[in-house]
Amino acid sequence: MIRRPPRSTLDRSSAASDVYKRQNLNPINLSNNNGTIIIYSAENSGDIDPQGLESINKLLVAVKLNPEETVFIKYDPKQPVNFNTLSRNLTIYKLICFGIKAENIGLHIEYRNHIYLKFNNIDIIICDNIEGMEKPKRALLWSQLKLMYNI
Numbered sequence: 001m002i003r004r005p006p007r008s009t010l011d012r013s014s015a016a017s018d019v020y021k022r023q024n025l026n027p028i029n030l031s032n033n034n035g036t037i038i039i040y041s042a043e044n045s046g047d048i049d050p051q052g053l054e055s056i057n058k059l060l061v062a063v064k065l066n067p068e069e070t071v072f073i074k075y076d077p078k079q080p081v082n083f084n085t086l087s088r089n090l091t092i093y094k095l096i097c098f099g100i101k102a103e104n105i106g107l108h109i110e111y112r113n114h115i116y117l118k119f120n121n122i123d124i125i126i127c128d129n130i131e132g133m134e135k136p137k138r139a140l141l142w143s144q145l146k147l148m149y150n151i
Helices: 015-022 027-031 050-062 081-089 135-148
Strands: 036-040 071-074 094-098 115-121 122-127
Touching: 036 050, 071 122, 122 135
Parallel strands: 036 071, 036 094, 094 122
Antiparallel strands: 115 122
8 A cells, every 4th residue: 555645734844744845745756656765965956967867767767667656855954854754654665865874864774885775674775976976886886776676
């Protein structure tokens, strides 16, 4: 069963309100969520560059996911993403973080960059920004994604 946050909420402090208002999630992606959440931090606090987005989309297609059904969340230190809030309001099977540390989203776990791990039945990979990622790290990321998606 897919859990979805309500379209609107009366209580401004509710978790669903936080998801919609503070984290600027796309409701279309929320309703078509395939269980993969990508949280990214763009270099220079801008948006992810087209080449970086294309790289992420290629990775998703390679693991047989539709990018249109994947929730993308831009990390903004002024309005931090909270993993607990997300996990209460979205179905999360897989979490991939680009350019942020686990503790930035309220995950206090031991991890190594680019290495797949499982936490509370959620598959997680935390890695460097996709923009400017060196070839050996891209290769390691790809090998870990293949493990994560059983390819």
